[in-house]
C-alpha cells in the first residue's frame with residue numbers, strides 16, 4: 530500500500546471527513562430535484578404584478594419571461610426584440626397558425642404591426658429606431674430602418690472568406 534493510499538483511505542474511512550462531504554452531496558441532489566427551473570436565466574426585470582424578479586425561460590415558442598414567484602404568480606411576458614414603429618410597443622417573436630415565425634407588436638390586436646424580417650440589436654444611426662435584417666436582391670444582407678419616414682438602409686459588407 531502506497532503512502533498516498535494510506536492517507537487517502539484513512540481520510541475516506543474517517544467519518545469526520547466524509548460525513549460533511551456526504552451531506553453536501555445529498556443537499557446538492559436535493560437542490561437539483563427542487564430546481565426544475567435550473568436553466569432559467571435571471572434578468573434585471575421586475576414583475577409588475579408582484580415585484581419579484583422575472584426569469585428567462587425556454588418555452589414551446591422560444592424564450593419568454595416568467596415571474597420567479599411561479600406558481601403563486603403566473604405573470605409571463607414576451608421578450609422585446611425591438612420597438613414597434615407604429616405605437617412604441619415591444620416587437621416580439623410570434624408564430625402563425627401555420628407555424629411560420631414572424632415578428633409582431635405586443636399590443637396586438639390594438640396595433641397591427643407585423644414583419645417577416647428579424648429585428649436586430651443595432652439601432653438606426655439616423656433616427657435610433659429598430660432595424661431589421663433583410664436579404665436583398667443580390668443576396669446581400671441589408672439592415673433596414675423600420676421608421677418609414679427615415680427609410681435608412683445599410684448594405685452589410687460581405688464577409689470575405
Ligand SMILES: [Zn+2]
Pocket residue numbers: 576577578579580581596597598602603604
Ligand atoms: Zn409576479
Ligand SMILES: [Zn+2]
Pocket residue numbers: 613614615616617618619634635636640641642
Ligand atoms: Zn405596435
Ligand SMILES: [Zn+2]
Pocket residue numbers: 653654655656657658674675676679680681
Ligand atoms: Zn432610421
